[in-house]
Amino acid sequence: xxxxxxxxxxxxxxxxxxxxxxxxxxxxxxxxxxxxxxxxxxxxxxxxxxxxxxxxxxxxxxxxxxxx
Numbered sequence: 001x002x003x004x005x006x007x008x009x010x011x012x013x014x015x016x017x018x019x020x021x022x023x024x025x026x027x028x029x030x031x032x033x034x035x036x037x038x039x040x041x042x043x044x045x046x047x048x049x050x051x052x053x054x055x056x057x058x059x060x061x062x063x064x065x066x067x068x
Contacts, residue, residue, distance in 0.1 A: 007042030012061065014040040014047055027058050 004021065005011060011023040013030035017037030024030035030039060040047040041057040048054070
């Protein structure tokens with residue numbers, strides 16, 4: 001298995017299906033690629049697959065996030 005890369009502006013999402021990781025910057029492509037696998041989102045200098053964090057991050061990226 002390859003090393004996990006840090007999140008960047010072009011690596012905001014990571015999909016993992018059958019042990020194969022792919023990095024994405026577009027949420028729609030990331031969601032499509034993660035079907036049957038796991039969708040990870042960038043959190044600080046790491047990744048999270050927590051469903052609440054994934055939903056919140058996608059809402060923020062999509063411009064639907066709530067203002068604090």
